[in-house]
Amino acid sequence: MDKQNGISRRDFLKTSAAAAVLVGAGPMLIGQGAHAAGSDVIRVGVIGCGGRGTGAANDCLAAGGDGIKIVALGDLFQDRLDGCLNNLTGKEELKGKVDIPKDRCFVGFDAYRKVINCGVDLVILASPPGFRPSHFKAAIEAGKHVFMEKPVAVDAPGVRTVMAAGELATQKGLGVVAGTQRRHQKSYIETINRIHDGAIGDITGGQCYWNQGGLWNHGRKPEWTDMEWQVRNWLYFTWLSGDHICEQHVHNIDVINWAIGKHPEKAVGMGGRQVRTDPAYGHIFDHFAIDFTYPGDVHVMSMCRQIDGCANNVSEHVVGSKGSSNCSNSITCDTPWKFDGDNPGAYQQEHKDLIDSIRAGSPLNEAQRIAESCLTAIMGRMSAYTGQEITWEQALNSKEDLMPTKLELGPLPVPPVAIPGRTPFV
Amino acid sequence: MRLATHLTCALAACAVIAGACAIPAAAAETAPPAAYTESIPGSVVTFDMVPVPAGEITMPDPAKKGATKKIKVGPFWMSKTEIPWDAYDIFVFRLDEPQGAPGKDATTRPSKPYGEADRGYGRKGYPVINESYLGAQAFCKWLSAKTGHTYRLPTEAEWQYACEAGQPAPTGDKLKECAVTFADKTSPCASKSPNAWGLYDMLGNVAEWCTDLKGKPVACGGSWEDKPEKVKPTARKYQTEDWQANDPQDPKSKWWLSDGQFVGFRVIRVK
Numbered sequence: 001m002d003k004q005n006g007i008s009r010r011d012f013l014k015t016s017a018a019a020a021v022l023v024g025a026g027p028m029l030i031g032q033g034a035h036a037a038g039s040d041v042i043r044v045g046v047i048g049c050g051g052r053g054t055g056a057a058n059d060c061l062a063a064g065g066d067g068i069k070i071v072a073l074g075d076l077f078q079d080r081l082d083g084c085l086n087n088l089t090g091k092e093e094l095k096g097k098v099d100i101p102k103d104r105c106f107v108g109f110d111a112y113r114k115v116i117n118c119g120v121d122l123v124i125l126a127s128p129p130g131f132r133p134s135h136f137k138a139a140i141e142a143g144k145h146v147f148m149e150k151p152v153a154v155d156a157p158g159v160r161t162v163m164a165a166g167e168l169a170t171q172k173g174l175g176v177v178a179g180t181q182r183r184h185q186k187s188y189i190e191t192i193n194r195i196h197d198g199a200i201g202d203i204t205g206g207q208c209y210w211n212q213g214g215l216w217n218h219g220r221k222p223e224w225t226d227m228e229w230q231v232r233n234w235l236y237f238t239w240l241s242g243d244h245i246c247e248q249h250v251h252n253i254d255v256i257n258w259a260i261g262k263h264p265e266k267a268v269g270m271g272g273r274q275v276r277t278d279p280a281y282g283h284i285f286d287h288f289a290i291d292f293t294y295p296g297d298v299h300v301m302s303m304c305r306q307i308d309g310c311a312n313n314v315s316e317h318v319v320g321s322k323g324s325s326n327c328s329n330s331i332t333c334d335t336p337w338k339f340d341g342d343n344p345g346a347y348q349q350e351h352k353d354l355i356d357s358i359r360a361g362s363p364l365n366e367a368q369r370i371a372e373s374c375l376t377a378i379m380g381r382m383s384a385y386t387g388q389e390i391t392w393e394q395a396l397n398s399k400e401d402l403m404p405t406k407l408e409l410g411p412l413p414v415p416p417v418a419i420p421g422r423t424p425f426v
Numbered sequence: 427m428r429l430a431t432h433l434t435c436a437l438a439a440c441a442v443i444a445g446a447c448a449i450p451a452a453a454a455e456t457a458p459p460a461a462y463t464e465s466i467p468g469s470v471v472t473f474d475m476v477p478v479p480a481g482e483i484t485m486p487d488p489a490k491k492g493a494t495k496k497i498k499v500g501p502f503w504m505s506k507t508e509i510p511w512d513a514y515d516i517f518v519f520r521l522d523e524p525q526g527a528p529g530k531d532a533t534t535r536p537s538k539p540y541g542e543a544d545r546g547y548g549r550k551g552y553p554v555i556n557e558s559y560l561g562a563q564a565f566c567k568w569l570s571a572k573t574g575h576t577y578r579l580p581t582e583a584e585w586q587y588a589c590e591a592g593q594p595a596p597t598g599d600k601l602k603e604c605a606v607t608f609a610d611k612t613s614p615c616a617s618k619s620p621n622a623w624g625l626y627d628m629l630g631n632v633a634e635w636c637t638d639l640k641g642k643p644v645a646c647g648g649s650w651e652d653k654p655e656k657v658k659p660t661a662r663k664y665q666t667e668d669w670q671a672n673d674p675q676d677p678k679s680k681w682w683l684s685d686g687q688f689v690g691f692r693v694i695r696v697k
Contacts, residue, residue: 051675058676087676181674213519215538217528248540278527308519312549314542345671 008085042145042355044105045072045120047135049084049111052149053126055347056179057088058148060124061097063351067359069097072104072118074111076127076231081105109407116142122175122358125149129242132405133158133165140165143172145358147351149179151250151374152367154242156398159375166367175363178370180254181346187329188255195259195354199331199340200320203260205286206300206323208252208316210244213308217280226412227404236282238381238415243284245271245384246377247354249304253380254373255316255327256292256300263372264292264300264379266391271384273417276308283417290380302380387420400426430682460499461624467572468522471512475503475695476624483587488639497639504580504588505692506632508553509565509628517565517643521574533568536561536681545687547611553690555612559665561644561681562635562691567601568609569693577693582636582662584647584694589629589659591622596629597654605630607657609650612687630657632690638662649688663689 042064046057060319070088075081085105088098106114112135116123123139125132125148132152146169153159168174182188189362195203217236220229234240241247257263269290276286287305294300303313316327323333331337355363378396382388404412460476480500487495510546516522517535536557541555557565559579566577580588596604604621606613607630616626628634630652633645644664648657667682673684683689 051677055674055676055678059674179674212540212542213515213538215540219528280527301641308538309515309521312542312544313546315546347672347674 005028009189016078023124040067042068042122042358043071043120044124045074045115045118045144046067046070046084046124046126047074048125048127048131048149049075049080050126051147052179053124054084054087055227056124056147056149056351057084058091058094059348060351060355061094062123064355066097068355069099071099072106072115073100074106074115076107076109076295077228081107113138116144121145122147123353128231128240129247130154130158130234130240133161136263137161137165138171140172140174140176143174145175145354145363147177147179148370150254150282151242151246151369151377152178152370153374153378154239154246155378155400155402156375157401158403159371159378159396161372162367162374166365166371169367170365173363175354175358176365176367177350178366179350180251180366180370180373181350182251182255182328183258183366184350185328185343185346186341186349187343188327189340190326191325191331192255192259193331194331194337195318195320195325195327196261199323199337200318200333201322202296203298203318203320205298206256206259206316206318207303208249208300209303209313210249210252210257211305211311211313213304213310213312214276214286214306219280225409226414227407227409230412230414233280233282236284238282239404241284241380242374242378243288244306245285245288245290245302245304245381246374248306249288249302250373250377252304252314252316253292253302253376254370256302256318257369257373257376259316259318259325259327260294260298260300262295263376263392264294266389267291267376267379267383267395268389269380269383270304270420271381273422276339279414282415285384285418288380288384289398290348292376292380298328307308330387360385382425383416384420385423386425387423388425390425392418394425398426445562459503461506462503464573464575466513466516466522466569469516471516473509473513474506476506477624478502478504478584478588478625481587481592483583483590485583485586485639486617499581499584499587501696502580502584503695504584504625505694506624508632508690508692509562510615511549511553511554513569514554515549517568525592525619533571534564535568536564537679537682539682545611547687548614550614551614553615553627555632555688555690556683556686557635557690558679558681558683558686559635565683565691566693575695576697578697579691580634580636580694582638582644582646585628585634585636586659588623588625588694589621589647591625593622594618595658595660601629601654601657604628605648605654605657607648607652607654608651612650612690629659629661633661633663633688635689635691645689650658651688 046053104118107131108139122145125135129151152162230237265288271285271288273285290302292300325331379390383390438693461476478500484494487493569577604619620626629647634647636646638644642660648661669683669686670678671685
């Protein structure tokens, strides 16, 4: 594993001093979080303490060197919080990097606000995606740097919230990195750079896939309310995950948007719930196929499936006037190229890139591009659910707000499965 | 299906003497094992088991540094090839059960992998990769429950003995004939020549999960990733944290190795 640490404490102080000069000299370039208070430690709060939140916390600590500390945790459920706490405090190698007293552990729907307001500089947002826009907005408004897992929204109001908060982050000089780790994978970066430099000519079309089997399911316990059951099985409810086209396939869609350098203009898609029909799996589809049209009448076929026992494929492919590429490590053209070299683990690299950028005083801000990639996936889902062609403007301005009106551990009916041709576009 | 015929005869003889009875253990031990084809009930998947005669192998003694010890092994049957996805998928995705609710049964099964556990190398006819030792072990338990035959992972002594098949370790062109080494990815099972006992891909293609002499998991034989000089009967790999470097979850999966694209397994059956 790549164990390279970030900038050393001494380098950090050096950049801090330089940053202080910049702040004094002109527009505020440094977020009020990281080191404005004179501390040389970035204090991190984790919101969403499941397997990924805990994984991201570990990645963040591994990437951040000595000057980083996890200091607060928040989750809807006590058992998830405890699991994360035990994981982080139980590791010998994390001694000195974890300082989470009981009064900085928060449980409930409002735990995120308490984490944000307990003296942290950076938050890791890893709750189910439906909660992300409100968590992200609150974090940016409070002046915190953010690492947030993908997807960052499940509906258009959420996308608009993320875009607006992303702009505010730029104004405030806050760092924002999203967990689309391919964007931080050296092999991808070098391949896409070549595509942008014209190695395959003008892009004329492409394909992207996330076809795999089904995923985990936590069987319902009698003591769980509807809300608890749904949040614990968030993959299977559109208000929480955005459906698997958004939750999972957004990775590949994001790569296509990156390679083409634009988002699509419209989508025509289809999909259904063919095999995974048990109520335990909520109301999401188990397969989608979308035709995205990018500017210049460039068509990209997107396909995703979660059905056991079928052909698997997780990949991207773009075709250009002079060649083609898998976007990840090779280019086929007159002078073929294949990535060769050290390819550090992107799950740590994405944190390192964020932390390095904050320390260097020029924080990364990926909010707009990840919001666009999520909206691309949501536009595809809207088209498949309704059976209609959906344009970017329609998708972006959709009024469909999937968040339940009441956030409480109580009754919550499962929406009907979408029926193309009958389910209306809202 | 020669084994089936043999067992039927034994059963018939037994029935004459004592009415209905189980096969006496002695009969299975004295009879030379014959190759047979195992079927996984509830599926169309079958795989071949080939006999490995009893014998002895000299291995480094884990109790005494520098010393060796002789270990008696066999006879047993060993799967002719590395276990392919065709069989493992039935286990992981419960394709042997009616479609419907998330299943519950007596044997533990792996979590479903997030993403493409075969890495796009190939599925049908390709060896399983990225599975943990625990997953390979659980497969054996499940397979035993399904078939009524007792399957398990080989010990490293059993594995090395079967790999050598009484021959010196192949090198150079001989190795090339029987082993996938230093390649871009895995090859379909049995793409190369078998060893003297009819076992394919013992060397190379995927390293194979075994239990070492101390009872710890070890992957034997080298893999498609390794240079030819590292692919040999004595090649061993012990799991390190690198094997799960790109697992984004913590705790990391018990069942899947995000970076274990070089490790698979095969099964043996003693009786």
